[in-house]
Amino acid sequence: MTAPSTPAVSLVNFEDDAPAPHHAGKDSRPLRFITCGSVDDGKSTLIGRLLWDTKAVKEDQAAALSRDSTGKQNDLGLPDFALLLDGLQAEREQGITIDVAYRYFSTDKRAFIVADTPGHVQYTRNMATGASTADLAVLLVDARAGLLEQTRRHATIAALMGIRQFVLAVNKIDLTGYDEPGYHKIARDFRELALTLGVNNVISIPVSALKGENIVLSGKATMPWYEGPTLVEVLERATQRGGQSTGFRLSVQRVSRPGEGFRGYQGTVSGGSIKPGDSVVVLPSGVEANVKQIVTFDLIRNAAVSGDAITLVLDRPVDIARGDMIVALDQRPQTGTAFSARLVALSPDAIEPGKRYWLKAGSRRQRVTVTPTQQLDLQSGKWQPATTLPLNAIGTANLDFDEAAIFDAYETNRQTGAFILIDPDTNNTVAGGMIQGRRKSSDGLAREGAEKVTVTLPAHLLAAFRASDFARDHAGEIRISADEDE
Amino acid sequence: MTSSPQIIEHGRGRPPLDPHLKALENEAIHIFREVAAEFERPVMLYSIGKDSSVLLHLARKAFHPGKIPFPLLHVDTTWKFAEMIEFRDRIAQEYDLELHVHTNPRGRAENITPFTHGSARYTDIMKTEALRQALDAGKYDVAFGGARRDEEASRAKERIYSFRTPDHRWDPRNQRPELWNIYNGMIRPGESVRAFPLSNWTEVDIWRYIEAEEIPLVPLYYAAERAFVERDGMLMMAEDARFEPLPGETVQRDFIRFRTLGCWPLTGAIRSRASNLTEVIDELEIATVSERQGRAIDRDQSGSMEKKKREGYF
Numbered sequence: 002m003t004a005p006s007t008p009a010v011s012l013v014n015f016e017d018d019a020p021a022p023h024h025a026g027k028d029s030r031p032l033r034f035i036t037c038g039s040v041d042d043g044k045s046t047l048i049g050r051l052l053w054d055t056k057a058v059k060e061d062q063a064a065a066l067s068r069d070s071t072g073k074q075n076d077l078g079l080p081d082f083a084l085l086l087d088g089l090q091a092e093r094e095q096g097i098t099i100d101v102a103y104r105y106f107s108t109d110k111r112a113f114i115v116a117d118t119p120g121h122v123q124y125t126r127n128m129a130t131g132a133s134t135a136d137l138a139v140l141l142v143d144a145r146a147g148l149l150e151q152t153r154r155h156a157t158i159a160a161l162m163g164i165r166q167f168v169l170a171v172n173k174i175d176l177t178g179y180d181e182p183g184y185h186k187i188a189r190d191f192r193e194l195a196l197t198l199g200v201n202n203v204i205s206i207p208v209s210a211l212k213g214e215n216i217v218l219s220g221k222a223t224m225p226w227y228e229g230p231t232l233v234e235v236l237e238r239a240t241q242r243g244g245q246s247t248g249f250r251l252s253v254q255r256v257s258r259p260g261e262g263f264r265g266y267q268g269t270v271s272g273g274s275i276k277p278g279d280s281v282v283v284l285p286s287g288v289e290a291n292v293k294q295i296v297t298f299d300l301i302r303n304a305a306v307s308g309d310a311i312t313l314v315l316d317r318p319v320d321i322a323r324g325d326m327i328v329a330l331d332q333r334p335q336t337g338t339a340f341s342a343r344l345v346a347l348s349p350d351a352i353e354p355g356k357r358y359w360l361k362a363g364s365r366r367q368r369v370t371v372t373p374t375q376q377l378d379l380q381s382g383k384w385q386p387a388t389t390l391p392l393n394a395i396g397t398a399n400l401d402f403d404e405a406a407i408f409d410a411y412e413t414n415r416q417t418g419a420f421i422l423i424d425p426d427t428n429n430t431v432a433g434g435m436i437q438g439r440r441k442s443s444d445g446l447a448r449e450g451a452e453k454v455t456v457t458l459p460a461h462l463l464a465a466f467r468a469s470d471f472a473r474d475h476a477g478e479i480r481i482s483a484d485e486d487e
Numbered sequence: 488m489t490s491s492p493q494i495i496e497h498g499r500g501r502p503p504l505d506p507h508l509k510a511l512e513n514e515a516i517h518i519f520r521e522v523a524a525e526f527e528r529p530v531m532l533y534s535i536g537k538d539s540s541v542l543l544h545l546a547r548k549a550f551h552p553g554k555i556p557f558p559l560l561h562v563d564t565t566w567k568f569a570e571m572i573e574f575r576d577r578i579a580q581e582y583d584l585e586l587h588v589h590t591n592p593r594g595r596a597e598n599i600t601p602f603t604h605g606s607a608r609y610t611d612i613m614k615t616e617a618l619r620q621a622l623d624a625g626k627y628d629v630a631f632g633g634a635r636r637d638e639e640a641s642r643a644k645e646r647i648y649s650f651r652t653p654d655h656r657w658d659p660r661n662q663r664p665e666l667w668n669i670y671n672g673m674i675r676p677g678e679s680v681r682a683f684p685l686s687n688w689t690e691v692d693i694w695r696y697i698e699a700e701e702i703p704l705v706p707l708y709y710a711a712e713r714a715f716v717e718r719d720g721m722l723m724m725a726e727d728a729r730f731e732p733l734p735g736e737t738v739q740r741d742f743i744r745f746r747t748l749g750c751w752p753l754t755g756a757i758r759s760r761a762s763n764l765t766e767v768i769d770e771l772e773i774a775t776v777s778e779r780q781g782r783a784i785d786r787d788q789s790g791s792m793e794k795k796k797r798e799g800y801f
């Protein structure tokens with residue numbers, strides 16, 4: 002691609018061979034993927050190269066790129082492809098990625114949304130942001146360095162968030178003299194890590210992001226020993242995240258009452274499907290009703306499926322408010338006041354035991370007391386007992402609610418099993434969470450975890466008990482939870 | 488509102504949206520509803536262009552059968568194309584919209600123009616400052632905008648709920664995590680959020696959606712014979728009486744159209760024969776230059792958009 006010397010004043014530069022129109026993406030949702038891995042492993046360069054080689058970089062952008070490339074980043078005379086992604090001034094100054102960049106491109110076969118995430122441990126929160134919606138993760142490793150703690154952290158977060166396809170890109174292979182045994186060792190180490198995370202769909206590729214080898218174009222010339230696909234070939238063939246295995250779910254965002262006689266419940270279907278005549282139950286109230294109509298702008302629909310933004314009309318007057326869930330009568334989610342969940346801690350302030358946060362899931366926001374129980378040791382891969390979760394920690398916690406909460410396990414439904422925690426003091430999002438399941442706490446005092454004891458008592462006594470001397474004296478030893486039958 | 492809406496079963500009379508556009512539409516509607524429910528005083532920035540037209544269409548869909556539950560705001564720099572203003576007023580009437588128009592009174596009094604004060608200072612006063620004035624006056628705690636991440640490198644970094652300080656600043660180094668489709672709308676008094684339902688749309692998506700949904704647009708997007716001059720590598724339309732050719736410039740007439748619309752002295756046209764939607768899309772799909780190429784304000788330097796956003800630009 003050549004940069005025009007004068008700004009173009011027509012869209013098409015007819016002197017060049019214009020690329021063929023991209024019709025990709027017309028028949029399906031784009032594949033969403035992320036790049037992740039440790040700092041400086043070449044994530045942004047790889048995506049930049051991918052955009053470059055798929056002709057997603059326009060002439061004026063190419064001109065800006067060569068203008069901005071300082072030549073400091075490489076001595077091959079190639080542009081600094083990372084600048085196509087690192088769009089913030091601070092990123093350009095420091096030569097690192099700080100926040101996720103979302104880019105859109107397509108090949109003849111498929112459309113893609115890629116989130117280029119930062120490798121720096123300080124910005125793990127931004128990596129988690131990108132990972133939460135991805136179908137696939139491309140994990141980069143520097144061929145000279147092998148797996149690092151940050152590689153493990155990112156792989157773990159990606160797996161926890163439900164990504165089941167990993168591509169390992171062993172990058173900067175040019176700097177190892179295209180060392181085949183070194184590549185195989187890293188690939189083996191990574192496969193082992195992925196297996197412990199429950200991911201067995203792993204494809205490894207030796208690449209040079211900078212030189213564009215095995216990204217879009219083949220790397221046969223320098224790596225005759227590699228027989229596998231290029232990165233873009235793998236991406237074109239990847240599958241999207243599986244659907245949910247729960248019944249119908251709709252988290253009510255708004256109640257629409259434009260006039261007498263019409264009352265519709267607006268929200269996005271987050272599981273299963275629905276059609277007029279279906280029986281539903283409203284949670285937490287437990288009131289049952291039947292679906293009368295599915296209203297959209299265009300027409301009265303005869304059915305709606307997961308992902309559809311709809312307005313639901315029921316056959317009888319029911320008291321429903323924002324945050325309520327309308328669900329299939331025969332396939333209900335779990336309701337209760339005690340759950341356990343995996344957490345990724347995203348705030349400089351640790352997640353503290355017994356602290357009350359706002360929890361938002363779907364359109365429902367409620368108060369929750371969070372008690373961390375375990376933290377993952379990234380070196381050993383083992384879960385260790387823990388009482389707080391510092392910044393970037395991956396952990397497990399008990400959630401105790403004042404009022405009934407409604408969830409599915411994240412494994413069965415990523416919409417109704419995911420939540421964020423908001424610190425009421427700062428209004429910041431301090432953790433992302435994935436529900437494991439409801440906690441049983443039938444007897445008043447149940448031993449749980451390593452040393453802690455859980456005290457379960459009726460919800461109306463919680464505050465008084467927490468304020469008591471006994472609770473204060475034993476703060477480190479007990480866990481307080483509300484009786485869910487209250 | 489008093490009478491009940493009539494829900495009549497009717498087909499679209501058009502083929503259903505393809506899954507890609509449908510997913511984008513669903514996401515945008517979800518965001519509209521979430522914002523409208525969580526914030527006290529929303530407003531929608533309406534700039535009359537193609538993205539705003541799509542945004543408006545999606546807002547109508549999101550709240551159907553009800554009305555859009557918030558006003559629209561147009562920041563009028565007084566240098567918009569006349570066809571844009573006509574279109575704006577027609578649409579507002581046709582769709583029965585609550586439309587507020589604001590012009591910076593200081594800028595008007597001091598007669599700030601892009602020709603006399605330069606594009607940077609003009610944009611700062613007539614756009615950024617005017618926007619801040621209007622948002623403060625309306626005490627809006629959230630404003631919808633039609634920005635897309637594919638437009639520019641700093642936009643590509645922005646959240647769907649983009650947090651702003653009481654003086655409307657964006658801090659790109661300190662954005663809140665934004666996981667799944669769960670949005671954190673908690674703010675303190677004075678703080679606000681810019682919400683971007685079209686974040687994940689590309690330019691081609693916008694055009695294909697306009698085609699599929701038959702969304703009306705300002706005719707300047709389609710090629711016609713128009714008068715213009717070439718200035719600084721940009722095709723500037725000889726729009727109204729305030730246009731003065733510089734010495735040596737000749738006013739030409741040829742087929743041109745616009746890829747984005749803004750203030751006429753700052754928005755470059757392109758030579759094109761694409762006079763309808765299909766032709767525009769065909770041309771776009773083989774385009775070798777990006778959308779913002781024609782915009783004087785983005786060309787100044789790399790990072791100029793980020794700088795403006797830090798100062799409170801949309």
Ligand SMILES: Nc1nc2c(ncn2[C@@H]2O[C@H](COP(=O)(O)OP(=O)(O)OP(=O)(O)O)[C@@H](O)[C@H]2O)c(=O)[nH]1
Nearest residue numbers: 040041042043044045046097098120173209210211
């Ligand atoms: N020789 C060589 N250098 C590379 C390759 N890929 C990336 N680099 C260089 O590695 C440096 C870091 O690249 P980036 O793409 O910014 O790394 P990153 O992983 O995005 O970094 P963060 O986002 O800050 O974590 C740059 O100087 C690149 O030019 C490669 O395949 N070969």
Ligand SMILES: [Mg+2]
Nearest residue numbers: 044045097098
């Ligand atoms: Mg990077």
